[in-house]
Amino acid sequence: xxxxxxxxxxxxxxxxxxxxxxxxxxxxxxxxxxxxxxxxxxxxxxxxxxxxxxxxxxxxxxxxxxxxxxxxxxxxxxxxxxxxxxxxxxxxxxxxxxxxxxxxxxxxxxxxxxxxxxxxxxxxxxxxxxxxxxxxxxxxxxxxxxxxxxxxxxxxxxxxxxxxxxxxxxxxxxxxxxxxxxxxxxxxxxxxxxxxxxx
Amino acid sequence: xxxxxxxxxxxxxxxxxxxxxxxxxxxxxxxxxxxxxxxxxxxxxxxxxxxxxxxxxxxxxxxxxxxxxxxxxxxxxxxxxxxxxxxxxxxxxxxxxxxxxxxxxxxxxxxxxxxxxxxxxxxxxxxxxxxxxxxxxxxxxxxxxxxxxxxxxxxxxxxxxxxxxxxxxxxxxxxxxxxxxxxxxxxxxxxxxxxxxxxxxxxxxxxxxxxxxxxxxxxxxxxxxxxxxxxxxxxxxxxxxxxxxxxxxxxxxxxxxxxxxxxxxxxxxxxxxxxxxxxxxxxxxxxxxxxxxxxxxxxxxx
Numbered sequence: 001x002x003x004x005x006x007x008x009x010x011x012x013x014x015x016x017x018x019x020x021x022x023x024x025x026x027x028x029x030x031x032x033x034x035x036x037x038x039x040x041x042x043x044x045x046x047x048x049x050x051x052x053x054x055x056x057x058x059x060x061x062x063x064x065x066x067x068x069x070x071x072x073x074x075x076x077x078x079x080x081x082x083x084x085x086x087x088x089x090x091x092x093x094x095x096x097x098x099x100x101x102x103x104x105x106x107x108x109x110x111x112x113x114x115x116x117x118x119x120x121x122x123x124x125x126x127x128x129x130x131x132x133x134x135x136x137x138x139x140x141x142x143x144x145x146x147x148x149x150x151x152x153x154x155x156x157x158x159x160x161x162x163x164x165x166x167x168x169x170x171x172x173x174x175x176x177x178x179x180x181x182x183x184x185x186x187x188x189x190x191x192x193x194x195x196x197x198x199x
Numbered sequence: 200x201x202x203x204x205x206x207x208x209x210x211x212x213x214x215x216x217x218x219x220x221x222x223x224x225x226x227x228x229x230x231x232x233x234x235x236x237x238x239x240x241x242x243x244x245x246x247x248x249x250x251x252x253x254x255x256x257x258x259x260x261x262x263x264x265x266x267x268x269x270x271x272x273x274x275x276x277x278x279x280x281x282x283x284x285x286x287x288x289x290x291x292x293x294x295x296x297x298x299x300x301x302x303x304x305x306x307x308x309x310x311x312x313x314x315x316x317x318x319x320x321x322x323x324x325x326x327x328x329x330x331x332x333x334x335x336x337x338x339x340x341x342x343x344x345x346x347x348x349x350x351x352x353x354x355x356x357x358x359x360x361x362x363x364x365x366x367x368x369x370x371x372x373x374x375x376x377x378x379x380x381x382x383x384x385x386x387x388x389x390x391x392x393x394x395x396x397x398x399x400x401x402x403x404x405x406x407x408x409x410x411x412x413x414x415x416x417x418x419x420x421x422x423x424x425x426x427x428x429x430x431x432x433x434x435x436x437x438x439x440x441x442x443x444x445x446x447x448x449x450x451x452x453x454x455x456x457x458x459x460x461x462x463x464x465x466x467x468x469x470x471x472x473x474x475x476x477x478x479x480x481x482x483x484x485x486x487x488x489x490x491x492x493x494x495x496x497x498x499x500x501x
Contacts (some may be wrong), residue, residue, distance in 0.1 A: 004394065016461075071477060071480075072445075072446050072475055072476060072477065073449075073453070073480050074451055074480065085475055087474070087475075088446075089260070091257075091259035091260060091263075092259065093257065093258050093259055094231075094235070094258055097259075099257045099259055099260060100446045100475050101259075101260040101300065101446060101447065102300055102303070102443045102446070103260065103264070103300055103301075105265070115263070118263075119259040122232075122259065122262070123259070133218075144298055160210075162307070
């Protein structure tokens with residue numbers, strides 16, 4: 001158990017994982033972000049395989065900066081909101097790019113939040129923040145723990161007010177995060193991380 | 200298991216890359232960890248000893264699979280694995296099963312096969328004989344999918360399919376064409392969405408928990424060991440299907456593979472890639488025309 005809350009300085013990448021109830025949670029988390037946003041945000045929302053995701057189109061109208069699907073081998077750009085495509089695992093590489101892979105699903109999920117967060121912990125170390133929101137399975141708990149162990153920042157939606165508490169609770173049980181907050185608090189934390197992000 | 204003794208023409212390892220090996224990425228987010236160093240040394244050892252080249256595979260996925268292999272093989276470190284791999288070819292043969300990722304489905308992304316059926320098959324009819332290359336065929340699900348499609352379009356009898364992979368165990372499974380019956384039942388929906396008009400069960404014989412696909416589908420399929428990382432072009436083809444293989448390669452190796460496809464394809468030949476694969480970031484972006492963007496079907500530029 002840690003006693004000091006990790007500083008909000010020095011974050012260069014934010015990973016957000018969500019499952020059941022996630023879209024509504026994302027609307028609140030990502031509401032009213034400023035147009036001069038700098039941090040790259042990577043969102044992984046569990047969706048059924050074989051269906052095209054419409055998250056990029058939906059959020060393009062709600063976010064005043066670039067919104068893209070995270071493409072294989074694409075460099076991670078500042079000031080961009082990325083969504084993970086369904087049907088493939090998404091990883092962050094050490095050269096600050098994305099990669100996709102077709103390994104077996106993890107926790108019945110492909111993409112898996114655990115795999116994405118673990119790759120980001122490995123690639124970015126203490127410069128990554130992991131956010132975990134509402135959801136009905138255990139995906140993300142291992143990934144968040146690995147971000148914590150790498151010195152990164154971890155934040156979990158308060159299970160008491162999450163649409164489905166299973167996923168955030170599993171993460172808290174696996175490893176106490178730096179922050180346990182309702183969505184409004186996570187939103188403020190996100191703004192703080194971007195404000196403290198050196199250009 | 201010995202090193203690879205595949206057919207190789209004179210391009211060979213010399214043609215593998217012009218640039219010196221092991222150049223550090225320009226934008227390294229983190230200095231290499233001990234595990235990264237061990238991983239790179241392992242891939243170098245595998246290349247020198249067995250001529251299997253995994254040095255230009257994408258980092259995160261490869262690292263995950265090697266670490267998983269460690270846990271399954273009860274070894275304490277990648278260095279320990281390297282020592283075993285160097286001295287015992289059987290250990291390498293086992294590791295190879297972790298280093299390659301099997302494709303899981305028949306008619307995965309039905310819209311791809313539907314586009315092949317509707318847009319490509321009519322053009323293939325204009326050739327007296329057709330050659331198709333399924334590069335990275337793994338355990339063969341895609342080979343049987345294509346053979347069924349070509350059969351239904353009246354093309355199979357004049358088509359030769361080259362199905363290549365680097366994993367001998369996968370190639371053997373592909374040759375046998377036996378898949379879990381439960382999985383095959385799930386493929387039926389894919390088959391129908393891909394424009395299939397028959398009963399999917401016409402193509403296989405079910406026994407116990409397994410489905411064996413009709414060997415006639417593969418009467419003119421050549422299953423062969425071929426590496427996109429080290430081998431050269433072996434035939435002129437009209438269609439190359441290489442899906443969810445390039446995602447495991449770094450850009451340099453992607454370019455090498457796309458170069459092989461470009462060289463293999465005849466004038467205005469067709470290239471099919473995985474649903475999330477792109478040539479936009481490659482050196483070949485201008486050398487293929489987009490035929491069906493969402494389905495990732497391209498055509499060699501004239």
